[in-house]
Amino acid sequence: MKPSPVIELNGVGVSFGGKAVHHDLSLRVEEGQIVGLLGGSGSGKTTLLREILGLLQPDAGTVRLFGIDLNEPDVDRQRNLRRRLGMLFQQGALFSALSVFDNIAFPLRELRCLDADWIRRLVHLKLAMVGLEPAHGKLMPAELSGGMVKRVALARALALEPELLLLDEPTAGLDPDRSQNFVELVGSLQRELGLTVVMVTHDLNTLAGLATHVAVLADQRIIAFGPKAEVMTVDHPFVTGFFGADRRKLL
Amino acid sequence: MSTSPRLLVEPGRVVLSGCWTLAEMLPQLPALEAELVACAGHNEWDLSAISRLDSAAAVLLWRTWGARWPVGLVADDLHRQVLERVADLPLEIAEQARPRRRFPEMVGALLLKAVGNLRGMIALFGQLLLDVAYLVRHPQDVPWKEFTANVYKAGAQALAVTALVGFLIGVTISYLSALQLKSFGADLFIVNILGISIIRELGPVLVAVLVAGRSGSAMTAQIGVMRVTEEIDVLSTMGISRTIRVVLPKIFGLTVAMPLLVLWTSAVALFGGMLAALLQLDLSFAYFVDNLPRAVPVANLVIGLSKGVVFGFVIAIVACHFGLHVKPNTESLSASTTSAVVTAITTVILFDAIFAVFTRNIGVP
Numbered sequence: 232m233k234p235s236p237v238i239e240l241n242g243v244g245v246s247f248g249g250k251a252v253h254h255d256l257s258l259r260v261e262e263g264q265i266v267g268l269l270g271g272s273g274s275g276k277t278t279l280l281r282e283i284l285g286l287l288q289p290d291a292g293t294v295r296l297f298g299i300d301l302n303e304p305d306v307d308r309q310r311n312l313r314r315r316l317g318m319l320f321q322q323g324a325l326f327s328a329l330s331v332f333d334n335i336a337f338p339l340r341e342l343r344c345l346d347a348d349w350i351r352r353l354v355h356l357k358l359a360m361v362g363l364e365p366a367h368g369k370l371m372p373a374e375l376s377g378g379m380v381k382r383v384a385l386a387r388a389l390a391l392e393p394e395l396l397l398l399d400e401p402t403a404g405l406d407p408d409r410s411q412n413f414v415e416l417v418g419s420l421q422r423e424l425g426l427t428v429v430m431v432t433h434d435l436n437t438l439a440g441l442a443t444h445v446a447v448l449a450d451q452r453i454i455a456f457g458p459k460a461e462v463m464t465v466d467h468p469f470v471t472g473f474f475g476a477d478r479r480k481l482l
Numbered sequence: 483m484s485t486s487p488r489l490l491v492e493p494g495r496v497v498l499s500g501c502w503t504l505a506e507m508l509p510q511l512p513a514l515e516a517e518l519v520a521c522a523g524h525n526e527w528d529l530s531a532i533s534r535l536d537s538a539a540a541v542l543l544w545r546t547w548g549a550r551w552p553v554g555l556v557a558d559d560l561h562r563q564v565l566e567r568v569a570d571l572p573l574e575i576a577e578q579a580r581p582r583r584r585f586p587e588m589v590g591a592l593l594l595k596a597v598g599n600l601r602g603m604i605a606l607f608g609q610l611l612l613d614v615a616y617l618v619r620h621p622q623d624v625p626w627k628e629f630t631a632n633v634y635k636a637g638a639q640a641l642a643v644t645a646l647v648g649f650l651i652g653v654t655i656s657y658l659s660a661l662q663l664k665s666f667g668a669d670l671f672i673v674n675i676l677g678i679s680i681i682r683e684l685g686p687v688l689v690a691v692l693v694a695g696r697s698g699s700a701m702t703a704q705i706g707v708m709r710v711t712e713e714i715d716v717l718s719t720m721g722i723s724r725t726i727r728v729v730l731p732k733i734f735g736l737t738v739a740m741p742l743l744v745l746w747t748s749a750v751a752l753f754g755g756m757l758a759a760l761l762q763l764d765l766s767f768a769y770f771v772d773n774l775p776r777a778v779p780v781a782n783l784v785i786g787l788s789k790g791v792v793f794g795f796v797i798a799i800v801a802c803h804f805g806l807h808v809k810p811n812t813e814s815l816s817a818s819t820t821s822a823v824v825t826a827i828t829t830v831i832l833f834d835a836i837f838a839v840f841t842r843n844i845g846v847p
């Protein structure tokens with residue numbers, strides 16, 4: 232049986248105030264792939280993730296997740312769909328009124344099935360996974376450093392260990408050590424749980440260490456998608472500019 | 483290809499199979515937990531048939547085992563890693579204790595907070611004086627644009643709503659008083675009643691309540707969000723005084739706009755009262771207007787307008803104080819906005835009472 236695509240975008244088009252950001256964009260991500268999404272600043276990577284999440288309705292085309300159209304009217308199916316994905320926002324987007332602990336516990340509590348002890352263990356597990364100490368659980372988001380915000384947001388995105396993980400610049404603002412930890416963490420989760428990951432990143436080390444596939448966003452569409460080695464040979468100014476001298480490092 | 487988690491008890495050992503993930507466990511969680519509890523005594527566990535094991539399931543198993551590795555555990559390296567991560571957690575994770583407050587403590591904390599706020603407002607007032615002194619020496623730094631923008635926002639844009647409310651109140655009071663006066667045959671005193679009550683008392687207080695809800699909350703929210711998004715800090719790093727650029731124009735803008743609003747609202751309310759008197763008592767506009775100056779000494783207008791100045795200043799300083807003390811989270815923002823409006827209205831009423839005491843001999847014919 233051929234695995235069904237986790238993400239399927241078909242002919243998606245979006246424009247803001249008459250300026251097209253995406254035009255006739257198509258992308259198909261299969262189960263278990265870790266896709267690195269590349270593109271220049273302002274090329275519409277975050278916008279693409281927002282479309283995949285259904286936060287932004289495209290003007291044209293369809294978005295399907297796990298084979299389900301995002302315009303499906305059934306509320307229950309929609310909610311179940313949302314539980315299968317986790318998102319790390321570029322700015323963290325932690326709930327500013329909740330402590331770190333409560334931020335991570337939030338999606339777990341929303342299930343209304345887990346008892347307090349279970350949630351507490353899971354939250355501390357997630358904190359440990361992203362390299363934070365239990366004592367950090369008491370802090371409020373405003374009391375965190377930029378990199379800590381990123382890690383807490385990652386822990387929250389991982390709270391349900393969702394099948395599809397969307398990461399917007401997960402390693403921006405982390406020191407190289409932490410980036411390496413992140414690469415190992417997501418890698419091992421992927422092996423254990425068969426996650427599908429789409430991540431926006433400009434960091435070549437993260438890309439080299441983690442991504443199985445690369446998608447390149449330029450000229451308002453995905454100009455190249457495929458295994459890392461294949462995409463690097465694509466002849467497009469952005470691709471040659473981006474990988475440039477570092478092509479060897481990626482392989 | 484995901485299959486639901488299953489648990490099989492064979493003689494002497496427990497065999498788990500299927501997909502042990504949170505999503506798959508959820509539909510049958512109570513049943514699974516009960517089955518696991520029933521197997522808790524076993525020492526031989528076979529996890530080799532499990533296709534996936536996530537940390538939620540690992541925590542569940544670890545709890546079932548009583549936080550010890552079972553003697554005979556068969557599991558893939560991959561799954562063992564997940565379990566090890568759970569096992570590495572400290573045994574006793576301290577619960578986040580929330581300190582319970584007793585009643586006297588709560589009263590004390592409330593009092594301290596009130597004193598703190600009072601101090602903050604006095605400090606802000608002092609800062610304002612210093613800023614004014616600075617601006618007198620450096621007139622080119624006066625933030626005229628922000629000042630006029632605030633007069634427009636707090637004053638001009640509030641004309642419609644204050645007029646509507648003033649008109650309706652005027653009609654209501656006139657109508658109710660007319661009913662009473664008619665029964666005494668004292669129709670003509672409607673001019674005195676309306677004139678004194680609206681110009682001296684109702685106009686200023688009504689506008690103050692409306693403006694506190696409208697502009698006071700807006701000021702607190704704006705300054706508060708600027709704090710949350712660190713825009714206030716950006717101003718400081720650019721060497722721009724936040725009190726001169728943000729707070730001062732708001733306070734002076736409202737102080738200037740309020741008496742004008744009071745004048746406008748009192749006029750419209752009187753007009754509403756005149757209209758009701760005409761319909762109810764057949765009192766002509768001309769009679770009303772002719773007798774108003776005689777019934778209401780001009781001192782009342784002065785009192786009304788000075789109330790406007792004081793109330794505007796109080797509302798703005800309270801709103802700015804609470805805005806500057808918003809902590810960078812949404813909960814604090816909403817709490818501060820609420821406190822600002824409540825405190826502003828309460829303080830205005832307090833000042834109104836003080837006015838009443840000190841002007842009790844002035845302007846009453």
Ligand SMILES: Nc1ncnc2c1ncn2[C@@H]1O[C@H](COP(=O)(O)OP(=O)(O)OP(=O)(O)O)[C@@H](O)[C@H]1O
Pocket residue numbers: 247248252270271272273274275276277278279321
């Ligand atoms: N809500 C919006 N309204 C108007 N324009 C928008 C909106 N959101 C995004 N844009 C525009 O869409 C384009 C793509 O933005 P997007 O945030 O997706 O970029 P990005 O690829 O994530 O960039 P970066 O790498 O800098 O984060 C930009 O030109 C931006 O100005």
Ligand SMILES: [Mg+2]
Pocket residue numbers: 276277278321399
């Ligand atoms: Mg972006």
